[in-house]
Amino acid sequence: MHAMQYEITLPADxxxxxxxxxxxxxxxxxxxxxxxxxxxxxxxxRGADSPVNQYAPFYLWNTPEGMNSFLWGPGFQGVVNDFGRPRVLHWTGLAYEDGPAAGAVPRNAVRRRQGIPEGGDLSAAIDEAVRETRRLARVEGVVSAALAVDPRHWELVHLTLWEGDSKAAGDRFEVLHLSRPEQAELVRGQQWGAQR
Known part of the structure; x- marks a missing residue:
């Protein structure tokens, strides 16, 4: 699994x-x-639980070929034509879980980005983040929870889709639409080796 997001921050008005x-x-x-x-x-x-106006699609890709087809094809070019070329954030998948509301249409999302402190045990930090993803995926109203890491900047990103409102910590977004053509193929659980 590969996670990807670009943020298009728009004027306040x-x-x-x-x-x-x-x-x-x-x-x-x-x-x-x-x-x-x-x-x-x-x-x-802006003003609705956010300091900015922002369009920020978030993707979970099953294949790098699919991601490349989008980035180098007409879909992303349409974004570039309309808004300029945004910086594309990319993370390697660590975990994905369906929640109790799996299959429901999510209305809200919470994204939490966090750095991995230097000098600590990487394995322990990742294990804890995977456990947090599993815990979130068991909360009533959760459609799905995903976890990924950017090892260049040592940053984790958690994305949780909610059927309704959430008070979870992180940046809150409204979900305008959900495309899920190959959601069934996303690997559930930890994305490497034996489940811990």
Whole structure:
């Protein structure tokens, strides 16, 4: 599994209905995209539990070929044409779990990015993060929980999709649409070796 996200931060007075309409008319285009496990079309509005207006889609890819087909194809080029070329964040998958509300349409997402402190035991830090993902996946209202790591910057990212509102710590987003063409193929649990 590969996680990917780009953030398009928009002016404070930007009409976020433009983003809603964009997703309403184009979101379905990735509903059958090869290699894509899940794409959550995420948005947050300044003043509504967010300091900024932002469109920030989050992807879980089953294959690097699918991710490459998107990045070097017309889908991402449309984003570049409309908003400029955003920096694409990328993480290697560590864990994925379905929650009690799996199959429901998520309305909200919480993303939490955290650095891995230098000098600690990497294995212990990753094990703890995987346990946290499993714990989150058991909370009522959770659709799914994912965990990934960027080993260049030693950063973990947790993404939890919720059927309703959540008070979980992290950046809160509204889910405008969810494409999940190959969600069933996402490997559940820990993404390497034997389950610990």
């Amino acid at each position: 930007y009409d976020m209905e433009i983003i809603r309409k964009r997703v309403a008319t184009k979101g379905h285009l990735l509903d059958d995209f090869p290699g894509l496990g899940v794409k959550a079309y995420l948005m947050r509005e």
